[in-house]
Amino acid sequence: MSDADRLARNFADLVQDDHEGRTGIRLETRALAHAQHALDLQAVGQASTRVRHRLYYLAAAFTGTALWAAVEAQEPQRAQKHLNKAMTLAGMAGSSEMQMRLWGHASLLALQQQRMHDALAAAEAGRRAHVCRSDAFYRSLASARLAGILSAMGEKTAALRTLDHAEKTYDRADMGEQRPAWMSFYDRAELNGLAALVMGRIGRHDEAEARLHRTLALLRPDFHRNRAYYTIHLALAQLAQGEGDQAVNTALPLLSKGSATPLAGRSQSLLHQFDRDLRKLSPGAGFVIEWQDRLAEGEKEL
Missing domain, CATH: 1.20.1440 (de novo design (two linked rop proteins))
Structure with a gap:
């Protein structure tokens, strides 16, 4: 667990690097190296099921950061490869929260490639994640992202309705609750900002x-x-x-x-x-x- 704790701190550092603009191929490469380290630890010594799930979660988290870096750099082939691996790892970790994060990245990736129905399906999958039912904060983010996809598809009424839901849900969220490092941006x-993108797309x-x-x-x-x-x-x-x-x-x-x-x-x-x-x-x-x-x-x- 001490190894997992150290990796979690490294993940938080990478998230902060992304916020500060230190992104690109260097962030992507570092994230993948950390993900591999988390997987290598699975093969070392004896670990409880709880620790193994956490290591799979961290491997998914790091791979998700590599995915995000590739999406940000507009490198769709690398991004798709990272997405496939990250989704598998998140499933092995049993983490609805991480799956929700990855669906958000998947929707943006599909939007960049003008695969609009895939973008919509990914955004809807993110909002259906269990964590969105249990925590209004996640549901607000997933709804804001879905509103963005709907506006890009020209679905003005649905986009505004979904954005309104995102804002009302945000107001109901418990801001004092502890959440993972990757959610610190929201x-x-x-x-x-997400609302502004919706407004711009609908004119x-x-x-x-x-x-x-x-x-x-x-x-x-x-x-x-x-x-x-x-x-x-x-x-x-x-x-x-x-x-x-x-x-x-x-x-x-x-x-x-x-x-x-x-x-x-x-x-x-x-x-x-x-x-x-x-x-x-x-x-x-x-x-x-x-x-x-x-x-x-x-x-x-x-």
Whole structure:
């Protein structure tokens, strides 16, 4: 059990590294190495059933982090491989909570590949997990994720109804209850961020902007990756309302040399989307030229 406790502390450290933006292939590789260590411990000495279940849980947790890193980097083949292994390990651990986490990652992976019905099925499976019936906090997260998938599919009414359920369920959750390290990201800031994505997808860009301002105001200082991600979404929401100059002012700090987190994966893709949309909205405008110059400088440095 002392070995398992040490691995659990290492898992919490990896989760924090992800929040702070130290993601990518390095995080993925470290997570897989820890997962293998947890499995290797199964073959060492005598251990109780309780310890063995915990080791399988930790192996699933680390593999899930590798899965998340691959999804974040938009590497679908590696992500799918990690997902398959992690689901097997979570089943061996008998952990509904870990399965719920993995279904959330699976829905995002399917969404990236435009496999919309698979994304919906995964999000629904996450919300059906037993842990969502026993803990409103998990059900709120699963419902917010499901609302995001429904909005991406154009199911406006169902998305808003599901988002409303997520927010009401969040208010009923016991915030003092002890939960695993991977759930530490879910708070009022993240709920507003997920709600903003729903609003943006159904065309309510003013509401998306308001939600994103709330997210960035509430977001914890060490959550550098999420701050960059939601800042780009804020710029996109402003752009969608025709506020090109304001959108550029929002996005420009992400290109500065002193930026806390180098943009990669999903955030970098969003930045390129922003660049394309900006040039369509205001070709030749002074703020567009300034943006393109700064973007070119940043790409040269990379």
